[in-house]
Amino acid sequence: MPDKPDNFARLVIAAPHSGSGKTTFTMGLLSALCERGLAVQPFKIGPDFIDPSYHTMICRRASRNLDSWMCGDATVEEIFSRSARDADISIIEGVMGLYDGFGPDEERGSTAHVAKLLAVPVVLVIDAQRMATSAAAVALGLREFDRAVDIAGVVFNNVGGKGHYDWLRRVLETRTGIKSCGYLSFDADLRIPERHLGLVPAAEAGLSSDLLERLGAQFEQHVDLESIIDAARRAPAIGQAASDVFRRCGNEVPVRIGVARDEALNFYYQENLDLLQCLDAEVVPFSLLKDEELPEDLQGIYLGGGFPELFAGRLSANRSMRGSIRDFFAAGGVIYAECGGLMVLCETLIDFDGRRHEMAGLVPATAAMRRDQLSLGYVSVESLRDTVLARAGERYRAQTFHYSVLQEARFQPALKLYHGANASFDGYADRNLFATYVHAYFAGQPALARRFVDRCRGAMHSSRRQQ
Numbered sequence: 001m002p003d004k005p006d007n008f009a010r011l012v013i014a015a016p017h018s019g020s021g022k023t024t025f026t027m028g029l030l031s032a033l034c035e036r037g038l039a040v041q042p043f044k045i046g047p048d049f050i051d052p053s054y055h056t057m058i059c060r061r062a063s064r065n066l067d068s069w070m071c072g073d074a075t076v077e078e079i080f081s082r083s084a085r086d087a088d089i090s091i092i093e094g095v096m097g098l099y100d101g102f103g104p105d106e107e108r109g110s111t112a113h114v115a116k117l118l119a120v121p122v123v124l125v126i127d128a129q130r131m132a133t134s135a136a137a138v139a140l141g142l143r144e145f146d147r148a149v150d151i152a153g154v155v156f157n158n159v160g161g162k163g164h165y166d167w168l169r170r171v172l173e174t175r176t177g178i179k180s181c182g183y184l185s186f187d188a189d190l191r192i193p194e195r196h197l198g199l200v201p202a203a204e205a206g207l208s209s210d211l212l213e214r215l216g217a218q219f220e221q222h223v224d225l226e227s228i229i230d231a232a233r234r235a236p237a238i239g240q241a242a243s244d245v246f247r248r249c250g251n252e253v254p255v256r257i258g259v260a261r262d263e264a265l266n267f268y269y270q271e272n273l274d275l276l277q278c279l280d281a282e283v284v285p286f287s288l289l290k291d292e293e294l295p296e297d298l299q300g301i302y303l304g305g306g307f308p309e310l311f312a313g314r315l316s317a318n319r320s321m322r323g324s325i326r327d328f329f330a331a332g333g334v335i336y337a338e339c340g341g342l343m344v345l346c347e348t349l350i351d352f353d354g355r356r357h358e359m360a361g362l363v364p365a366t367a368a369m370r371r372d373q374l375s376l377g378y379v380s381v382e383s384l385r386d387t388v389l390a391r392a393g394e395r396y397r398a399q400t401f402h403y404s405v406l407q408e409a410r411f412q413p414a415l416k417l418y419h420g421a422n423a424s425f426d427g428y429a430d431r432n433l434f435a436t437y438v439h440a441y442f443a444g445q446p447a448l449a450r451r452f453v454d455r456c457r458g459a460m461h462s463s464r465r466q467q
Contacts, residue, residue: 006081006084006085006237006238006239006240007235007237008080008081008084008085008087008090008235008238009088009089009090009229009232009233009235010084010089010090010091010092010118010120010121010232010235011089011090011091011092011120011121011122011123011152011228011231011232011235012045012092012093012094012111012114012115012120012121012122012123013025013026013029013091013092013093013094013122013123013125014094014097014098014111014112014115014122014123014124014125015094015097015098015124015125015126015127016097016098016124016126016138016142017096017097018096018097019127020125020126020127020157021125021127021157021158021184022093022094022125023051023054023093023192024157024184024190024192024215025125025155025157025184026042026051026055026091026093027054027055027058027192027212027215028184028212028215028216028218028219028223029091029219029223029225029228030042030055030058030059030091031058031212031215031216031219032216032219032223032225033089033091033225033229034058034059034060035216038088038089039061039086039087039088039089040059040061040087040088040089040090040091041059041061041064041083041084041087041089041090041091042055042056042058042059042061042063042064042090042091042092042093043055043063043064043065043066043080043083043090043091043092043093044063044064044065044066044092044093044095045065045066045067045068045092045093045094045095045110045111045114046065046066046067046094046095046096046109046111047065047067047070047378047399047401047439047441048065048095049201049266049267049268049269049305049401050201050267051063051093052064052065052270053201053266054192054207055093057207058207061083061087062083062270063270064079064080064083064270064271065079065269065270065271065441066079066080066092066114066118067109067441067444068108068109068110068113068114068117069101069102069108069109069378069397070378070397070398070399070441070443070444071441071443071444072243072444073117074241074242074243075241075243075245075443075444076114076117076118077117077118077238077241077242077243078241078243078244078245078246079271079443080118080241081238081240081241082241082246089229089232089233090232091232092114092115092118092120094111094114094115094122095109095110095111096110096111097111098110098111098112098122098124098142098149099111099112099142099145099146101113102378103420109378112146112149115149115150116146116148116149118238119150119235119236119238120150120235121150121151121152121231121232121234121235122149122150122151122152123151123152123153123154123155123181123228123231124139124142124151124153124154124155125154125155125156125157126138126139126154126155126156126157127156127157127158128156128157128158128159128164128168128183129157129158129159129160129186131168132164132167132168132171133167133171135154135156135168135171135172136168136171136172136175136176139151139154139172139176139178140175140176140178143176143178151178152179152231152234153178153179153180153181153227153228153231154172154178154179154180154181155180155181155182155183155184155223156168156169156180156182156183156184157183157184158184158185158186159183159184159185159186159222160185160186161185165183165222168180168183179227180224181223181224181227181228181231182222182223182224183222183223184215184218184222184223185218185222187214187218189210189211189214190211190214190215190218192211201263201266201267201306201307245275245443245446246271246274246275246278246443247278248277248278249278249279249280251280252279252280252453252457253280253457253460254280254281254282255280255281255282255299255300255453255456255457255460256281256282256284256295256297256298256299256300257276257281257282257283257284257298257299257300257301257302257453257456258284258285258286258294258295258298258300258301258302259273259283259284259285259286259301259302259304260285260286260287260288260301260302260303260304260341260344261285261286261287261304262287262288262289262290263289263306263307263311264288264289264306264307264308264310264311264314264315264340264344265288265303265304265305265306265308265340265341265344266304266306267304267305267306267339267340267401267439268302268304268305269439269441269442269443271441271442271443272440272441272442272443272449275442275443275446275449276302276442276449276452276453279449279450279453280453281300281453281456284298288303288315288318288321288344289311289314289315289318291321292318292320292321292324293320293321293323293324294321294324294325294328298328298333299333299334299456299457299459299460300333300334300335300336300452300453300455300456300459301325301328301333301334301335301336302336302337302341302452303335303336303337303338303340303341303342303344303345303435304338304339304340304341305338305339305340305341305401305402305439306339306340307340308340308343308344308349309343309349309351309352309369309404310351312349312351312355312357312359313355313357315344315349315357315359316349316357316358316359322358322359322360322361325345325360325362326360326361326362329362329432329433332432332459333432333459334388334432334433334452334455334456334459335362335388335432335433335434335435336388336389336434336435336452337433337434337435337436338435338436338437338438338439338440339400339401339402339436339437339438339439341435342363342367342428342435342436342437343359343367343404344359344360345359345360345361345362345363345433345435346359346360346361346363346365346366346367346406347359347361347363347364347365347366348366348367349366349367349368349369350366350367350368350369350407351369352369352371362430362433362435363411363428363433363435364409364410364411364428365406365407365408365409365410365411365428366406366407366408367404367405367406367407368404368405368406368407369403369404370403370404370405371403373403373404373405375400375401375402375403375437376400376401376402377399377400377419378397378398378399378419379397379398379399379400379417379418379419379438380395380396380397380398380417380418381395381396381397381398381415381416381417381418381438381440382394382395382415382416382417382418383395383414383415384413384414384415384416385414385429386429387414387415387427387429387434388429388432388433388434388451388452388455389434389440389448389451389452390447390448390451391451396440396444396445396448397441397444397445398438398439398440398441399438399439399441400417400437400438400439401439402437409428411428411430413425413426413427413428414426414427414428414429414434414436415427415436415438417438426438432455432459
């Protein structure tokens with residue numbers, strides 16, 4: 001018998017372009033729905049670590065990434081359905097502009113592609129600060145560009161007052177037939193702190209009670225929450241996902257993998273951690289800043305991304321932790337580090353002010369912050385040699401997100417990265433250590449997670465033989 005379709009209440013929050021206010025509106029919507037006592041499952045389209053950290057804090061449920069460039073359709077469907085199943089409603093924050101995908105002829109990776117794949121109605125957030133009638137033309141153009149995208153409504157941001165909104169609503173509804181779901185009035189204090197890689201992560205900034213109160217007041221006065229909930233509940237039933245990426249093993253020898261999570265390093269895809277657990281790995285959190293040494297009985301450690309440059313003094317001052325990491329590797333422990341984790345493993349980190357900080361010293365190079373060296377976007381990765389994650393010659397999709405470069409590097413790169421027609425080299429591999437600027441997405445290629453866990457399991461057996 002065919003699988004029974006699932007009736008997930010769900011909605012995408014999208015915009016014509018970045019900076020329209022969709023993250024602020026999404027945060028307010030998540031908070032308002034939670035205040036109603038609903039179990040809200042948040043998602044973020046595309047390769048983002050920071051927005052999901054705020055989603056998670058508000059909803060007290062791990063926000064999930066839905067990335068249709070790094071994953072096949074069936075895997076995106078599985079990630080959505082496995083998390084949405086026990087929620088009352090799912091809210092999916094889009095990426096960039098509604099139709100902005102991997103390239104001019106490639107819609108994969110776009111908000112529109114995921115909205116169509118999962119049959120999700122879309123509410124547009126349009127910044128109306130410098131518009132009136134033209135805002136309706138923007139909404140109409142976005143709807144007509146691809147009628148397969150179900151645009152259920154519009155919310156206007158940065159509105160000058162009730163008169164301005166009445167004009168916007170009247171033109172939108174009479175000229176396009178699209179429903180207006182309310183507005184957020186201009187408020188200079190509705191700003192989330194930002195820095196060189198975007199918003200300040202929730203692990204550092206937390207959520208300002210004043211911000212949430214101001215957002216809550218706006219939603220109470222100006223947003224038609226009922227129509228937004230109704231749009232989400234009108235989403236059609238969808239079949240169960242054909243993918244089975246997150247099938248739990250349960251018959252392997254358990255391993256313990258330490259995961260660094262604090263203000264310095266906190267960029268992790270939740271799906272990466274879930275897959276490690278599905279492969280019978282126990283994920284053990286620890287702090288590079290506050291703990292003096294690694295947790296006991298680890299076979300592997302995973303150092304994700306973050307902002308180590310802002311905490312370089314404290315990282316350097318924690319000599320016992322740096323020594324613990326070196327001892328762990330010397331004893332045969334497995335280390336996988338990406339981006340900020342790579343920087344922590346270098347010999348030295350040079351911050352934006354030119355100050356040098358001693359790091360763990362396992363990667364023979366210096367990490368230097370450079371405001372003129374942004375690397376941001378998707379990459380196709382070719383492994384040039386065997387690593388903790390991949391075999392030589394294997395290719396997988398990933399992304400980069402950093403403002404630093406390696407200097408004085410004394411090693412041959414382990415990876416070749418393809419950025420469209422351009423190529424570059426990256427990555428350091430030495431025995432059980434693999435460090436790279438690349439953020440891998442295990443859900444897109446589960447074999448990467450399997451090899452990492454298997455290497456950790458092998459290290460455990462090797463350690464026992466030596467005892």
